[in-house]
Amino acid sequence: xxxxxxxxAGTAAPRGGAGAGGAAAVGxxxxxxxxxxxxxxxxxxxxxxxxxxxxxxxxxDLDGERVEERLVGQASxxxxxxxxxxxxxxxxxxxxxxxxxSAAPPCGARMPVGPMLTNAEIECVTRWVxxxxxxxxN
Ligand code: HEC
Numbered sequence: 001x002x003x004x005x006x007x008x009a010g011t012a013a014p015r016g017g018a019g020a021g022g023a024a025a026v027g028x029x030x031x032x033x034x035x036x037x038x039x040x041x042x043x044x045x046x047x048x049x050x051x052x053x054x055x056x057x058x059x060x061d062l063d064g065e066r067v068e069e070r071l072v073g074q075a076s077x078x079x080x081x082x083x084x085x086x087x088x089x090x091x092x093x094x095x096x097x098x099x100x101x102s103a104a105p106p107c108g109a110r111m112p113v114g115p116m117l118t119n120a121e122i123e124c125v126t127r128w129v130x131x132x133x134x135x136x137x138n
Pocket of ligand 1: 049052078107109
């Protein structure tokens, strides 16, 4: 079963009426459909791509086009201590992306290195990952 990445057809295309800040995007029924990626993407741009982008890229590029495709169902880097895990699982198993935002990640440092995320920001990523992960269980 391959998971159909929702934004494949148009990068950052607004789905589900994700408004500025993505607040409107939060609230879909988990498991019924993938949550819009917009609030996650905005968060990456704000808090992650200073390290995780193109040239300046510890193992994971969270910038630019098709970020979702580099996350959903994808293995983490093989080079670091976080190697061999799934970034965003599609079967309900642990997703490294979320684990790295938790206080005690299973490998490496808590992300982002630097200022902490707000609870709302973590909630946004959590909901998106949960929606993707549980959608793949069916
Ligand atoms: C100041 C630089 C910096 C920032 C900002 C940062 N990271 Fe990282 N990230 C790193 C470094 C260095 C590593 C490799 C070491 C480790 O895993 O702790 C890493 C590793 C990771 C990994 C594991 C990748 C793999 O394939 O092994 C994930 C997932 C991750 N970061 C997510 C994030 C997210 C999400 C954000 C934003 C909320 C973020 N990072 C912000 C520096 C950063």
